[in-house]
Amino acid sequence: MKKLVLISCLTALTFSCKDKATQETKEKEITAENTIKEVPTKNEWTVLFDGSNLDNLKLYGNDNAIENWKIEGDALVFHPPTNRPKDTHYNLVSKKEYTNFVLSIDWKISEGGNSGIFWGIKDDGTYGQPYETGLEVQVLDNQKHPDAKNGTDRQAGALYDLVAPSKDATKPVGEWNTTVITINHNTNKGSSVLNGVTVAEFPLEGEEWNSLLENSKFNGWDGFAKYKTGKIGVQDHGDVVSYRNIKIKELN
Template sequence: MRKSIWFVALALVFACKDKPKESQEEMEETVEATEEEESDWVTLFDGTSFDGWHMYNGGEVTEPWKLEDGAMVLYPPEERPEGANYNLVTDQEFTDFVLTMDWKIAEGGNSGFFWGVKEDEKYGEPYLTGPEIQVLDDERHPDAQNGTDRLAGALYDMVSPSENAVKPAGEWNSVELMVNHKTNEGHVVLNGTKIVEFPVQGPEWEELVANSKFAEWEGFAAFKTGKIGLQDHGNMVAFKNIKIKEL
């Protein structure tokens, strides 16, 4: 990405030679704005290490997570120790942000990612506190038959996708999640299509929670600032190109 910015910058510099001074200044401002926007993004996963991540309520990331071809991939064990989970969370906490990533789910698979996750021993799983964006094989996983608010890209059990933009199991999907408490806006963009919009606080948000299965969960959506989480739902799943821009 950085290389492409410099190519643009060089092209604009050469173009500026034959342009009036005002046009040159406008082009230079465009380059500066582009560079500033790029610098706002922070890489949460660069494809080479698990730096910045750890097991939820645990230590460093180990098996069954592996690094493969620039992605973090979960290979859930066939025999799971009682009470074991392999959810991941970021070391850092976030409040208002735009999060982007690519995900790929195995055939028949189910997973998800969360925001606003509170790490505490009294919460055994990230989903007990963090709202979830669904990652699913819509064609094969039975949860897809439990309502449209369970489909890939949904704000799980709360807001359904407005249209089907997901790619089949085994293919990479690109997703953007925005959470902005300043403007009370949230959205999900899947493969370039905005499919979900929602408030993130106030009466409308409270109504969404009240009408979901999370209504009586003490800690659910209770933390405006929290960690980003990746779900172990017992199926193979992969994530890559994870970046965040704080708002």
């Protein structure tokens, strides 16, 4: 009789433990599910433009409707106006500011065309153009634009007028190129990758940076490269240019 009671107790205890374990497992699953839903994963890509809308972009210095930039398929295409009002520009910038990031963007330049990709832009009405504050990776037709012959630090992929690309990694005019720009002030490192080739690497401050700046057209510019946190932008340089797949990943 005692043996039967003992077996019954052990059986009850076993099922009790299983029920408790099952309940704990369910609670852990619910907690994990809530954690996934409520806590965003860090270092994810944020899409600035994917062909569907212009919600994350605006004209530099102008919060009104975007002009002369049109969505064509999955691309954002700039068509320069034929009768441009004096001192009017249509540079496009992100609505949000960024500090440390990886920016990926596809671009296609027209024959003989020129444009650029900026970061660190101050858009508060103090400056008239993004290039007065923001650094630029050059977008260019290396074969037919005169800037390509005016010093290699103005070729496609260059940190404009500061660091020349290690090679011409561009595709022929009319084909899409991919530029990936990494800016990390925590490590004092920046880089420009063109079509999978690292074409330029550069510091963001310090003696080496100061030397680069002193030997460039930007020497003495009050606002240039002064803002670690700023907007991302693409340039109206008066030529037809297309951009697509614009996305950014913020770095810790």
